[in-house]
Amino acid sequence: xxxxxxxxxxxxxxxxxxxxxxxxxxxxxxxxxxxxxxxxxxxxxxxxxxxxxxxxxxxxxxxxxxxxxxxxxxxxxxxxxxxxxxxxxxxxxxxxxxxxxxxxxxxxxxxxxxxxxxxxxxxxxxxxxxxxxxxxxxxxxxxxxxxxxxxxxxxxxxxxxxxxxxxxxxxxxxxxxxxxxxxxxxxxxxxxxxxxxxxxxxxxxxxxxxxxxxxxxxxxxxxxxxxxxxxxxx
Amino acid sequence: xxxxxxxxxxxxxxxxxxxxxxxxxxxxxxxxxxxxxxxxxxxxxxxxxxxxxxxxxxxxxxxxxxxxxxxxxxxxxxxxxxxxxxxxxxxxxxxxxxxxxxxxxxxxxxxxxxxxxxxxxxxxxxxxxxxxxxxxxxxxxxxxxxxxxxxxxxxxxxxxxxxxxxxxxxxxxxxxxxxxxxxxxxxxxxxxxxxxxxxxxxxxxxxxxxxxxxxxxxxxxxxxxxxxxxxxxxxxxxxxxxxxxxxxxxxxxxxxxxxxxxxxxxxxxxxxxxxxxxxxxxxxxxxxxxxxxxxxxxxxxxxxxxxxxxxxxxxxxxxxxxxxxxxxxxxxxxxxxxxxxxxxxxxxxxxxxxxxxxxxxxxxxxxxxxxxxxxxxxxxxxxxxxxxxxxxxxxxxxxxxxxxxxxxxxxxxxxxxxxxxxxx
Numbered sequence: 001x002x003x004x005x006x007x008x009x010x011x012x013x014x015x016x017x018x019x020x021x022x023x024x025x026x027x028x029x030x031x032x033x034x035x036x037x038x039x040x041x042x043x044x045x046x047x048x049x050x051x052x053x054x055x056x057x058x059x060x061x062x063x064x065x066x067x068x069x070x071x072x073x074x075x076x077x078x079x080x081x082x083x084x085x086x087x088x089x090x091x092x093x094x095x096x097x098x099x100x101x102x103x104x105x106x107x108x109x110x111x112x113x114x115x116x117x118x119x120x121x122x123x124x125x126x127x128x129x130x131x132x133x134x135x136x137x138x139x140x141x142x143x144x145x146x147x148x149x150x151x152x153x154x155x156x157x158x159x160x161x162x163x164x165x166x167x168x169x170x171x172x173x174x175x176x177x178x179x180x181x182x183x184x185x186x187x188x189x190x191x192x193x194x195x196x197x198x199x200x201x202x203x204x205x206x207x208x209x210x211x212x213x214x215x216x217x218x219x220x221x222x223x224x225x226x227x228x229x230x231x232x233x234x
Numbered sequence: 235x236x237x238x239x240x241x242x243x244x245x246x247x248x249x250x251x252x253x254x255x256x257x258x259x260x261x262x263x264x265x266x267x268x269x270x271x272x273x274x275x276x277x278x279x280x281x282x283x284x285x286x287x288x289x290x291x292x293x294x295x296x297x298x299x300x301x302x303x304x305x306x307x308x309x310x311x312x313x314x315x316x317x318x319x320x321x322x323x324x325x326x327x328x329x330x331x332x333x334x335x336x337x338x339x340x341x342x343x344x345x346x347x348x349x350x351x352x353x354x355x356x357x358x359x360x361x362x363x364x365x366x367x368x369x370x371x372x373x374x375x376x377x378x379x380x381x382x383x384x385x386x387x388x389x390x391x392x393x394x395x396x397x398x399x400x401x402x403x404x405x406x407x408x409x410x411x412x413x414x415x416x417x418x419x420x421x422x423x424x425x426x427x428x429x430x431x432x433x434x435x436x437x438x439x440x441x442x443x444x445x446x447x448x449x450x451x452x453x454x455x456x457x458x459x460x461x462x463x464x465x466x467x468x469x470x471x472x473x474x475x476x477x478x479x480x481x482x483x484x485x486x487x488x489x490x491x492x493x494x495x496x497x498x499x500x501x502x503x504x505x506x507x508x509x510x511x512x513x514x515x516x517x518x519x520x521x522x523x524x525x526x527x528x529x530x531x532x533x534x535x536x537x538x539x540x541x542x543x544x545x546x547x548x549x550x551x552x553x554x555x556x557x558x559x560x561x562x563x564x565x566x567x568x569x570x571x572x573x574x575x576x577x578x579x580x581x582x583x584x585x586x587x588x589x590x591x592x593x594x595x596x597x598x599x600x601x602x603x604x605x606x607x608x609x610x611x612x613x614x615x616x617x618x619x620x621x622x623x624x625x626x627x628x629x630x631x632x633x634x635x636x637x638x639x640x641x642x643x644x645x646x647x648x649x650x651x652x653x654x655x656x657x658x
């Protein structure tokens with residue numbers, strides 16, 4: 001009876017304890033590494049926020065419209081705090097990965113390897129999104145100023161359209177980089193973009209016939225100077 | 235970039251062989267001006283013959299690769315001296331037709347003129363536009379004589395213009411340049427100038443020939459460089475300036491970007507100088523000032539106000555990034571003004587607007603091109619207000635009105651300096 005009890009309960013328990021005792025140093029090392037990482041991440045966050053304040057980047061973010069955009073997305077933090085927090089989680093994540101690899105669990109090692117190989121894609125996607133954001137803002141504003149100066153009645157929507165298309169491009173490229181629904185995203189984008197172009201062509205073609213005729217008449221007819229303005233500015 | 239380019243120097247040496255120590259050099263930059271340049275060349279030749287008979291003179295046509303036969307017109311242009319009661323003289327007047335090299339633009343054409351002036355050791359020089367219709371032989375006298383006989387280094391033009399002609403000059407360039415550098419040069423971007431050989435060499439020594447100065451902005455650059463570096467300067471009354479219409483499709487915002495941008499750039503270069511200057515003083519004016527009958531200029535007031543309103547409405551979020559709240563509130567109220575008669579953009583608000591555009595460019599608060607081009611609707615608002623205010627006024631009264639604007643710019647200079655220095 002005792003032999004059976006030993007074989008069924010005591011021996012497996014002993015094995016579990018032995019394994020746990022063997023794994024304990026690795027686990028402890030992992031926990032220590034992660035804890036150190038958290039402390040370091042906190043210090044990095046403080047440092048980054050301090051640098052951003054010294055370089056007065058917060059004002060630059062406000063001027064470039066980043067702060068306003070964040071507020072519109074219901075993000076209450078300032079860009080400085082947000083960047084600091086991003087650095088905190090980046091360092092914390094790196095140390096978490098380090099802690100897991102210190103523990104040498106085969107399944108986790110495999111997962112980590114795949115994750116590390118995927119990380120460059122995330123980085124590239126983020127860079128693409130950032131470039132798209134700045135380019136969208138810049139060209140959107142350039143369009144707005146140019147169309148206001150040209151006296152276009154649709155300056156606002158035109159500018160938003162340009163910005164939107166560029167952001168859409170950036171998102172499509174980012175998703176493609178991440179390999180998320182690659183064919184679906186591209187097909188959806190192509191259909192949508194084609195649809196927009198077709199709609200615009202139809203709108204201009206059908207709705208703008210009279211406008212085009214008036215414009216051409218004004219441009220090429222000698223008479224019809226009601227709109228004339230001969231100011232020499234220089 | 236201050237040295238000669240091999241091509242330009244090579245051409246000038248070959249073409250100027252046998253010439254040295256000339257007294258007078260007149261430069262005419264050109265690009266497809268076949269219709270008008272013949273008249274300009276004849277006027278210059280008549281002026282040199284009539285007013286400087288004993289002097290060695292050279293006319294330089296610095297051409298930018300015209301395809302309409304401009305250079306042929308220059309070569310063939312001849313003057314019937316008998317018809318204008320002048321005696322013939324031989325060998326004292328030479329014409330040089332030289333294509334300029336480098337960045338296409340009036341500045342590069344001028345650079346070639348300066349190089350030849352240095353090469354020939356010219357004592358006095360003048361440059362006149364190739365599209366002038368109102369140039370007379372007297373222009374040559376008025377631009378050259380102050381240099382040759384009165385030891386002036388720079389002669390700015392002073393034209394009689396319609397009250398609504400040259401509105402960028404009147405509302406921005408003249409008052410701002412005057413307030414900054416303390417000299418009342420009425421047409422700082424006139425286009426026709428006289429200058430000494432010494433000043434031509436000084437210009438050549440400046441490292442600007444690969445910048446926007448080579449393309450555009452040479453006029454304000456020449457004036458500002460002469461003023462800021464303490465050269466002796468004056469202005470000459472030339473009468474009316476009538477010239478071929480510029481490209482009618484030329485975009486106003488591009489014009490503002492180029493001209494106002496050049497003034498702002500020069501403020502960076504000469505900040506140490508203009509920050510020490512207070513008030514302004516008149517400069518000597520040569521020539522017999524007389525009134526000229528000027529063609530009326532049609533003004534579309536409604537269109538200007540509409541563009542101002544739309545600009546304020548659409549660009550308000552952008553303006554908010556560099557204009558103070560009180561100016562923005564004023565602009566918003568003015569844009570909402572429905573009574574055209576009450577539409578008024580006072581000088582004080584206009585001066586503050588310009589100062590904050592200057593500061594926005596200085597502090598690089600956004601793309602420089604965006605800042606400058608976004609000035610267009612506000613400028614149209616100011617012009618519309620000016621037109622409403624002076625509709626019934628004669629030229630003298632309008633000039634007095636502009637004097638008031640200039641004084642507003644001068645009185646706000648401390649406000650600008652404090653902010654430029656980062657003290658406010």
